[in-house]
Amino acid sequence: MGRDQGTENTGSIGARIRQARKSAGLSQADLAERIGVSQPAIATWESGVHDPRRLVMAKLADALEISHQWLAAGGRSPAEADSQAAAAYLRRAVRHVPVISFESAVKFASDPNADPHQMAEDYIPVTANASLLFALFLDDAAVDLAFPKGSLVVIDYGDRWPADGNYCLSVVKGEPLVRRMRRDPSRLEAASTQTDFPPIEINGETEIIGCVRVSIRFH
DSSP: OOBOOTTOOOOBHHHHHHHHHHHTTOOHHHHHHHHTOOHHHHHHHHTTSSOOOHHHHHHHHHHHTBOHHHHHTSBOOGGGOSSSHHHHHHHSOEEEEEEOOHHHHTHHHHOTTOOGGGGOSEEEEEEOSOSSEEEEEEOOGGGTTTSOTTEEEEEETTOOOOOTTOEEEEEETTEEEEEEEETTTTEEEOOOSSSOOOOEEOSTTEEEEEEEEEEEOOO
């Protein structure tokens, strides 16, 4: 049986997930790996954009060794508070995010004011709080555990300070790539089924372009 988190009156489900995760000494990426979701999904729940589904709530409770009742007793996020799920979904702001190439994304390393709409090859509708967004199709064996071949990742290029464990788009020696940020020491790590992708030290030849906010897998 999971444990309750003391007497602290943490209001929302997202806040309770964050509290329990930190108490367990886990990063968002660590928790995501335990329950089989992406790190941006954890960030979305903790920030209150929307709440995890019932089956995922049970997985979260088990992974964090807390009681499901305590977690579920948290207040729902404002976007999920309607009695009808469709109403909550339809109220979220939809942004039409430009899909660009990796070659175009390199331009953001030298020009943070670059306009992705001028580089757009297509658009994808996404619900997100951030406004400075573009998307890329990702086919990289170095991160296939997090983003299977053909995944579309949405990059928030207004946020160039990824937290430990978060995935980000970087330019390393002129090459754009998505990797997981690790701190102390600062480095970029792979998340792969293969073992031949060593960590990349962050130095003067490394430029962080933005953080991964959403990933979409196409079947």
